[in-house]
Amino acid sequence: MKKKVLVAVDDSRHSENALRYAAGLHGTVHEMNHVLFHVEPTISQYLLDEARTKPSANAELQKLMRNSHDAARTMLDRYKALMVSLGVPEDNVQPMSLPRKFGVGKDILEYGTALVYDAIVVGRRGISGLTEVFMGSVSTNIVDNSQLIPVWLVDGKGPSNAVMVAVDGSESSLRAVDHLAFMLGGNSEISITFFHVAPRLGDFCPIDFNQKDTSNLEAVIQQGGKACIDRFFAHALKKLKDAGIEERQVRVDVRDGGFRVGKSVLEAYRKGGFGTLVVGRRGMGKQFFTGSVSRFLVNQFSDGALWVVP
Structure with missing residues (x-):
C-alpha cells in the first residue's frame, strides 16, 4: 500500500534536515510519496485594507503576492531537486505552496488532516527562521494538536535501520x-x-x-x-x-x-x-x-x- 507523507518546509536548515530524513527512508519505506508543503508569509493587514480602496495599493499587494509565491516555488523546486538527487523518484515528490490562513502550525495540520496523510514530517526546531522560542513553538503546536496524524520531528542525522x-x-x-x-x-x-x-x-x-x-x-x-x-x-x-x-x-x-x-x-x-x-x-x-x-x-x-x- 502506498504511503504519503507531508514534509513541512521553509528556507531553513531545520527543514532541510527533515527533507533529508524523509529522502533517506526511500529504501526503507516501500512506496512512499512526499508532498513538500510550504505556508507562504502573511500579507500586511494594512496593505489588505488599503487595497480595497486604492488602486496603487492593490497593485503593490498583487506584486508582493506574486513575489512571495515565486520565491516559494523556487525554494520548493530546489528541495525537490535535492530529494531526487538523494534517490527519490521525481514522480514521488510533489511541491505545494499555499498562503497563510490561520497560522503556520494550524495550516499544516488542516491540510494534512483534510487529505489524510500518513505522517507529517517537520524539523524539530520548527519551520520558521524567526526566534528560537517561536521556532520551537511551531513543532510543539503541531505535536500537541495533531489528533489523527503521527508527527515525525527531525533533528540532525538521517535515518538508520x-x-x-x-x-x-x-x-x-x-x-x-x-x-x-x-x-x-x-x-x-x-x-x-x-x-x-x-x-x-x-x-x-x-x-x-x-x-x-x-x-x-x-x-x-x-x-x-x-x-x-x-x-x-x-x-x-x-x-x-x-x-x-x-x-x-x-x-x-x-x-x-x-x-x-x-x-x-x-x-x-x-x-x-x-x-x-x-x-x-x-x-x-x-x-x-x-x-x-x-x-x-x-x-x-x-x-x-x-x-x-x-
Whole structure:
C-alpha cells in the first residue's frame, strides 16, 4: 500500500534536515510519496485594507503576492531537486505552496488532516527562521494538536535501520507499533528494539515509602506490570509479523522502573545508536509515557527522528 507523507518546509536548515530524513527512508519505506508543503508569509493587514480602496495599493499587494509565491516555488523546486538527487523518484515528490490562513502550525495540520496523510514530517526546531522560542513553538503546536496524524520531528542525522520503540503497554503504545508496522512493513533490513521501563510502587503513588515494608506491594506491582507488558508484546509482535517483519528483527529491552522515564529512554536511544525513536503521545494514566514524558522527549530529543503517534 502506498504511503504519503507531508514534509513541512521553509528556507531553513531545520527543514532541510527533515527533507533529508524523509529522502533517506526511500529504501526503507516501500512506496512512499512526499508532498513538500510550504505556508507562504502573511500579507500586511494594512496593505489588505488599503487595497480595497486604492488602486496603487492593490497593485503593490498583487506584486508582493506574486513575489512571495515565486520565491516559494523556487525554494520548493530546489528541495525537490535535492530529494531526487538523494534517490527519490521525481514522480514521488510533489511541491505545494499555499498562503497563510490561520497560522503556520494550524495550516499544516488542516491540510494534512483534510487529505489524510500518513505522517507529517517537520524539523524539530520548527519551520520558521524567526526566534528560537517561536521556532520551537511551531513543532510543539503541531505535536500537541495533531489528533489523527503521527508527527515525525527531525533533528540532525538521517535515518538508520535501527529503530527504537518506547512502550508502556498502553493503547497509545500499541497505536505507535501499528504505525511503525504500516510504514516499515516488509523490510527485512531493519531492526526494532522495544524499550520498556518496568513500574515500581513509587510510579503509582507519591507517598514516601522509604520507612515502611512495602515488599508485598512491590511484588504485586511487578507481577501485574509484567503480565500487562507480556500481553502487549504478544500483540505487538503479531502486528509486526502480519506486516512482514520477522521475529528475528525484534528485541526487547526492559529496565527497572524510576521517576525519570524520559531520561532513561533518551539514554538508551543514544547509547544504542538508533536513528528513529517511536513513542505514543499519551500513556496509561498518570504513570509511564504521559504527556509530560512525551513533551520531555520532544524538547530534549536530538540526532535522528522522533515519531510521536497520537
